[in-house]
Amino acid sequence: MRGKRLCIFICIILVLSVFSGCQDSNNNAENGNPKEVSSKNEKTFTYAVSDDPGNTLNVLTADDRVSLMMAKLVATPLYSMNADGSLNYYIAENLEPSEDGLTYTCKLKSGITWSDGEPVTADDVVFTYEEFIKEDNGQVLTINGQPIKVKKIDDENVEFKLPAVSASIKENLCTPFIVPKHVFEGKEDVTVSLNDKKIVGTGPYIFDEYKAGEYISFTKNPSYMNGEANIDKIILRIIKDDDTAKLALKNGEIDAWIGLPSKMNGLEKFTVTPYSEGRIAYLRLNRVSDNMKDSEYRKGIFYALDREEILKAAYSSMEYASAGYSFLPKNNSYYTENVEKYEQNIEKSKKLTAEGSRKLSLCYIGTDPAQKAEALVIQAQLKIVGLDVELNGLDQAAYMAAAYDNDNKNYDMYLGGYIMTFDPDGFRPLYGTGQMMNFASEKVDNLFEQGKTELDPKKRAKIYDELQMEVSKEALFYPFGENLRILVTNSEIKGIKEAGLVPIYTFEDMSKLSR
Amino acid sequence: MLKYIFKRLLVAIPLIFVITIICFLLIYIAPYDAVDAMVSPKMSKQEIEAKKEQAGLNDPFYVQYGKWFKNLCHGEWGYSLTSGTNIRQDLKIYIPNTIKLVLPSYFTAFFLSIILGLIAGSNYNKQIDRIIDAISSVGIAMPTFWFALMAMYVFGYHLKIFPLMGMHTIGKEKSLIDFIYHFTMPYVVLTIGFLPELVRYVRSSTISEFKEDYVLIQKSFGSSKTKILLNHVSKNVMLPMVTKLGMALPMLVTGAIITETIFAWPGVGTYYMKAIRTLDYPIVMIILVLSGTLVILGNLLADILYCLIDPRIRITE
Numbered sequence: 157m158r159g160k161r162l163c164i165f166i167c168i169i170l171v172l173s174v175f176s177g178c179q180d181s182n183n184n185a186e187n188g189n190p191k192e193v194s195s196k197n198e199k200t201f202t203y204a205v206s207d208d209p210g211n212t213l214n215v216l217t218a219d220d221r222v223s224l225m226m227a228k229l230v231a232t233p234l235y236s237m238n239a240d241g242s243l244n245y246y247i248a249e250n251l252e253p254s255e256d257g258l259t260y261t262c263k264l265k266s267g268i269t270w271s272d273g274e275p276v277t278a279d280d281v282v283f284t285y286e287e288f289i290k291e292d293n294g295q296v297l298t299i300n301g302q303p304i305k306v307k308k309i310d311d312e313n314v315e316f317k318l319p320a321v322s323a324s325i326k327e328n329l330c331t332p333f334i335v336p337k338h339v340f341e342g343k344e345d346v347t348v349s350l351n352d353k354k355i356v357g358t359g360p361y362i363f364d365e366y367k368a369g370e371y372i373s374f375t376k377n378p379s380y381m382n383g384e385a386n387i388d389k390i391i392l393r394i395i396k397d398d399d400t401a402k403l404a405l406k407n408g409e410i411d412a413w414i415g416l417p418s419k420m421n422g423l424e425k426f427t428v429t430p431y432s433e434g435r436i437a438y439l440r441l442n443r444v445s446d447n448m449k450d451s452e453y454r455k456g457i458f459y460a461l462d463r464e465e466i467l468k469a470a471y472s473s474m475e476y477a478s479a480g481y482s483f484l485p486k487n488n489s490y491y492t493e494n495v496e497k498y499e500q501n502i503e504k505s506k507k508l509t510a511e512g513s514r515k516l517s518l519c520y521i522g523t524d525p526a527q528k529a530e531a532l533v534i535q536a537q538l539k540i541v542g543l544d545v546e547l548n549g550l551d552q553a554a555y556m557a558a559a560y561d562n563d564n565k566n567y568d569m570y571l572g573g574y575i576m577t578f579d580p581d582g583f584r585p586l587y588g589t590g591q592m593m594n595f596a597s598e599k600v601d602n603l604f605e606q607g608k609t610e611l612d613p614k615k616r617a618k619i620y621d622e623l624q625m626e627v628s629k630e631a632l633f634y635p636f637g638e639n640l641r642i643l644v645t646n647s648e649i650k651g652i653k654e655a656g657l658v659p660i661y662t663f664e665d666m667s668k669l670s671r
Numbered sequence: 672m673l674k675y676i677f678k679r680l681l682v683a684i685p686l687i688f689v690i691t692i693i694c695f696l697l698i699y700i701a702p703y704d705a706v707d708a709m710v711s712p713k714m715s716k717q718e719i720e721a722k723k724e725q726a727g728l729n730d731p732f733y734v735q736y737g738k739w740f741k742n743l744c745h746g747e748w749g750y751s752l753t754s755g756t757n758i759r760q761d762l763k764i765y766i767p768n769t770i771k772l773v774l775p776s777y778f779t780a781f782f783l784s785i786i787l788g789l790i791a792g793s794n795y796n797k798q799i800d801r802i803i804d805a806i807s808s809v810g811i812a813m814p815t816f817w818f819a820l821m822a823m824y825v826f827g828y829h830l831k832i833f834p835l836m837g838m839h840t841i842g843k844e845k846s847l848i849d850f851i852y853h854f855t856m857p858y859v860v861l862t863i864g865f866l867p868e869l870v871r872y873v874r875s876s877t878i879s880e881f882k883e884d885y886v887l888i889q890k891s892f893g894s895s896k897t898k899i900l901l902n903h904v905s906k907n908v909m910l911p912m913v914t915k916l917g918m919a920l921p922m923l924v925t926g927a928i929i930t931e932t933i934f935a936w937p938g939v940g941t942y943y944m945k946a947i948r949t950l951d952y953p954i955v956m957i958i959l960v961l962s963g964t965l966v967i968l969g970n971l972l973a974d975i976l977y978c979l980i981d982p983r984i985r986i987t988e
Contacts, residue, residue, distance in 0.1 A: 208942075210754030211761060219711065220754075295718055351760060368764040369937025371841055395836060395935045399820055403828050404835050553949055556710040557703030560719065574712035585715040592712060 199388035201649065201669060203662075204401040204413040208369055208394050213355065214347040215333040216288050221660055222372075222392065228661045229374050229390060230271075230357040231333035232381070234262055234281065236664065237326065239434065239487045239578050244656075244664065246381065247276060247334050247358060251326065257611050260316040260329065261309070269379050270336050272356045278308040283337035285316075287346055296328050304329075321609045323616060324581035334358065360385045360667035369394060376667070385667035386651065411649055411671075414662075415642040417472035418525065427647050430476055430640040433659035434485035437470065437477075437526070437573045439534065439634040440559075443594050445568045447513040454631040456508025457516075457569075458498035460541040461534065463636045469533045470526040471639050480637035482624045483583060490580050490620040495628040505541045513568075515544045519558055520571035522549025526639065527571045534569075545569075562594045573639070575659050580620050581608045587627060600626050646671075672978075676971065683967040690963045691956060695736045698952045704728045705752035708949035726752050739956060749953035751946070758954055761942065766924060766961075768838060769938035773926040776858050777919055780865035781912070787866075788873020789908065793900050795878050803870065810867030819860045819933040826856060836935035857934040861927055869915070876911055880904045910981055917973025921965040924958060 205222045215227040232246035243251070249263045268276040285306040289297050297304045302319035309315050318325060336356045340346045348355050350366035357363075358381065361374035372392045376385040393410055395401040402419055404410045405426065420428065441448050441457065448454055463479050471477040484491045518534060520527040528549060535545040548567060550558065559570050576582045584604045586593050603623040610616040627633060643657065648671045656664030663669065706722045714722075723729050727738065742749055748759040791803040827835040833856045834840070843849040880886065881904060889899045919926075928940030939958065946954035978984050 207945075210751060210756030212754070212756050214755070219709070295715060347755065349757075367844075367937070368761055369768070369942065370837060370839075370935075373841070391841060393837075393935075394937075396941055397932050397935070400823065400836050400933055400935055403823060407828055407831070407835055409835055551948060553703045553705070553708035554701075557707040560707070560710060560716065572712070576713060582713075586712060591716065 199671075200391060201387045201389070201412070201666075201671065202391040202393050202410045204395045204404065204410045205392045206394075206396055206398075206401075206414075209372070211350045211366060211368060212347050213350060213363075214291075214345060215335060215357075216284070216346055217291050225392065225661050226363070226372060227333050228359065228663075229361040229666060230355050230359040230363050231335065232358045233330045233333050234264075235330050236658075237330055237578055238658075240489060241326075241578065243326070243330075247281070251329070257321040258318045260318070260325065262314045262316065262329075264312045264314070265381065266312060268358060268381050270338075270356050270358060271362050271377050271379065272336075272339075273379075274336065274338055274356075276334070276336075276358060277311050278314045279311075280334055280337045281314045282306050282308050283341065284332050284334045287335065287340070288332040291345065296331050299325075321611060322581075323608055323611055324577070324579035327577055327579045327582070360665060361390055364389070380667055382665060382667060386670035387666075390666060405644060405646070408646070411646040413644050415644045416525070417470075417476045417642065420472070420642065420644075423644055425647060427645045427649065427652070429643040429645070429652055429657065431643065431657040432485065432487055432638055433575050433641050434487055434578075435573055435575045435639055435641070435659075436480065436483065436485055437467070437530070437636045437639055438483075438571070439530075439636070440570045440572060440593055441632050441634075442565070442568055442570065443596065443632055444563060445565050447516060447568045450512060451631050452508050453512035455498065456505045456510075456512070456541070457538065457543070458631060458634050459501045459505035459508065460538050460543070461498070461634065462500040462537060463634075465537070466530050466533045466636050467639070469529040470636075476642060477639045478637050480635050481628070483587065483627050483633060483635060484580055484620075484624065485638050488578065488580065490617055490624075492621050492624050494621060495625050496631075498628075498631075498634060500537075502541060509541055509543060514542065515546065516568040517546045517548055517566070518569045518571065519548045519550060519555060519567035521552055521555045523552065527573075530571055530636070534571075560592055562590060580623070584608075587633075593633060595627075595630060595632060597626065597630055600630070672975075676975070679967075679971050679974075683964070683971075686967065687960060687963050691740070691960060692736065694959050695739070695952065695956060696732065698950055698955065699732045699735065701950060703950065705950045705952065708951075709753050728752075739953065743957075743960070748957050751954055752951050753949050758957055761954075762939065762957070762961075765937065765939035765942050768936065769927060769931070769940060770923050771838075772854070772857055772861060772930070772936055772938060773923055776861035777865055777922060777926070779858075779862045780869055781916065781919075783862070784866055784869030784873050785905075785909070785912065787870045789877055789900060789905055791870070791874040792877020792908075793881065793896065793904070795881070800874075804874065807867040807870045807874075810863060811871070815860065815864045815929045816933055818863065819857075819930055822856055822860050823933065838936055857927075857930050857936055860934075861930045864930070872915065873908055873912065876908045877904060880907050883907075906980075910977065913976045913980060914973045917969040917971075917976070918966075920969030920972070921962040924962045924965065 207220065207222050209220060209222040209226060213223060213226055215231045218224050218227045234248035235243045235245045235251065237243055247264055247268060249265045252261045264276065264278060264281065270276060285297070289303045299318055299320045299322050305317040307315045307317065316329060335346045339356050353365065355363040360377055360380045362377045364373040364375045366372050371394060374390040376388055378384055395404060398416055398419060401410065401413045405413045415423070441454050464474065467477040467479060468474060478486065480486055481493050481495050481497045482491055518531055520531050522528065531547050535547060538545050558564055558567060559572065574586065576586070581604065585591050587595050587600055588604060589596050589601050600623065603619055603626060607616055607619045607623065610619055643662065645652065649669060651668045651670045654668035655666055658664045704723065706719060706726060706728060710719055727735060739749070750757055787803050791800040794800045823835055826832045834853050838850065838853050840849050885903060886899055889903060924939055925943060927938060928944055930936065931938040931940040943954070943958050
């Protein structure tokens with residue numbers, strides 16, 4: 157009998173041991189300081205995000221949409237750049253280049269303070285750029301392998317010394333969000349734990365609370381340089397399932413959601429704002445594949461395709477997409493349609509592909525519904541000219557590993573999409589020799605090099621016209637065009653135009669939203 | 672008995688060790704890694720290579736595994752390769768949330784299934800049995816995600832009885848009523864998800880038991896059907912159910928992935944799935960260790976409960 161009791165006791169201990177981890181967090185939740193921020197509150201804006209950014213934030217290295225959105229809420233750069241090249245000044249008052257284009261002097265606005273009340277100074281700016289260059293692995297702020305040098309002139313002026321002339325420097329310089337030196341000096345990096353509940357910044361909002369898997373909330377920053385925000389609280393609500401997010405929007409539990417073209421029915425009462433992020437959707441032919449050696453054969457493949465039909469299949473209608481012909485998006489000031497367009501011509505396609513392989517393989521991200529639809533249409537269109545296409549839908553990581561491997565001969569074609577910089581020089585990591593698109597063209601490389609160092613806008617435009625033509629002539633890259641991002645908001649939400657819709661972050665300045 | 676438990680736990684340690692080596696090896700030989708999952712077209716090849724080097728993904732298998740195992744021995748669960756977050760802190764929040772949902776759902780389904788299964792089995796081929804069996808068959812065939820969406824549409828969106836998603840109203844984390852309000856719909860969906868298979872299991876066990884000689888003997892002694900069912904058959908049916916209960920223990924970690932995703936329940940399921948998709952091995956490995964431990968504990972628990980319930984079974988040391 158005693159043995160039996162002992163065994164029962166052990167069983168209970170075993171069961172309890174399973175749940176032991178649960179205790180701490182339960183207590184933590186109870187000891188927290190919850191704030192009344194009901195999503196029905198009039199001064200709250202709840203935006204659905206599909207991913208949990210995790211319990212840390214580094215505003216200098218953030219690279220996913222949610223983390224970047226958070227960074228944009230709590231921090232500001234010196235300035236930001238619009239698609240037309242104009243600047244929105246935040247911490248900077250102006251940016252003046254020297255005559256030789258090798259020095260840029262930035263004057264800071266006076267009287268700006270961090271959310272903890274400390275003044276923003278040139279020391280913070282220098283500290284930020286030094287940290288950024290350290291963490292950037294020599295990418296954005298490096299010219300010809302040499303990093304840009306940042307020097308404090310006085311408390312309100314900072315000087316950027318370039319190792320060589322760079323036409324894209326204005327855009328590159330505004331990449332980092334400025335971080336407070338007095339908080340991070342002496343620390344390993346500028347990563348903050350969201351569980352510590354404190355982020356010092358200059359953004360329109362101050363980080364408030366992170367609940368893993370649930371939400372991230374922010375309250376307005378009273379000392380924001382562009383004036384206090386209209387909405388008191390911003391909540392980024394983590395909802396991974398699109399159907400749930402759509403129902404939550406219709407039910408009034410959230411105020412904004414990024415809609416999918418296939419799920420736009422029943423949203424008549426909401427404000428639907430499609431906008432361009434400059435995202436190019438494309439088909440790329442694998443230069444090193446045995447089937448793709450002949451450029452005439454490659455052109456034949458392109459002539460078999462109808463880009464509008466592909467876009468319609470992927471994005472439901474042309475309301476959410478627009479056909480394009482260049483590797484640059486249409487809103488880019490250097491965009492030209494004076495390129496090889498490869499408009500559909502079945503007879504020409506049959507003739508050009510007659511001598512080549514009859515079987516091709518197409519690789520794409522299998523979990524992306526748009527790419528799946530594109531793949532099916534391409535398969536059907538190439539069938540018309542007598543080419544059989546094997547579809548290979550891979551996981552994101554497997555796709556990236558295959559697409560970035562320039563020696564991979566397993567696939568003849570890849571589907572893809574990208575959002576790059578406003579300056580065309582930012583496309584070099586795609587089209588330069590040995591880079592992602594697997595081009596190997598000396599002429600393309602040279603034109604990128606010339607474009608980077610040419611400061612005269614007219615001459616520069618001519619270079620990029622030639623470059624766009626050259627890229628299309630290679631017959632390795634076939635752009636379908638741009639797909640639009642669809643912001644769906646509760647009709648009570650106002651000020652979307654004033655807040656500005658931008659790539660990745662969604663809003664340029666959320667303080668301008670109102671309800 | 673104590674010696675037996677101790678022995679079983681000792682055997683479990685090398686077993687978990689072997690499981691971790693196999694899993695780590697499978698992740699290692701995949702033709703891509705966690706950094707590939709984070710790659711964006713803006714990254715240059717040099718940047719990607721630098722990130723891989725920094726994450727130690729270019730190291731040979733034994734170095735990577737050795738580092739991970741050493742950290743585990745020191746109680747370090749590590750950091751996510753993709754988001755850089757502290758895994759221990761994440762799991763401290765996610766696992767209890769999943770348990771809060773799975774445990775009540777499974778126990779409800781477990782007890783309901785015993786009742787329904789016994790009723791159906793004892794009325795084999797009668798109308799009540801056919802109804803329960805048909806409903807169970809429909810339940811097994813019905814995808815959880817579809818049922819969840821339907822429930823959400825009807826009770827959350829259309830009738831507005833329950834909130835659509837989440838575990839709490841933001842700012843009302845302390846309120847038990849608010850929790851129950853959010854909990855009801857995923858709880859019912861998950862219970863209905865667990866129920867059909869268990870009902871059919873109990874039903875088939877009951878049918879088998881009713882064919883046993885002891886039932887015939889009881890009948891010949893004049894015992895009523897209810898008495899046979901409650902006093903004899905149910906006890907024998909409970910035996911394999913104990914095993915089921917033990918084997919269900921790992922579900923406390925990964926038992927509600929779909930329900931969690933649909934109802935935006937902040938549990939470990941979606942966290943784990945994302946880690947698998949992105950080959951974020953520190954997360955995958957630690958959850959594997961936890962669920963592996965639960966499998967072993969579950970088995971042990973089932974064995975001990977077997978001994979306690981069935982006096983015919985004795986552990987020989």
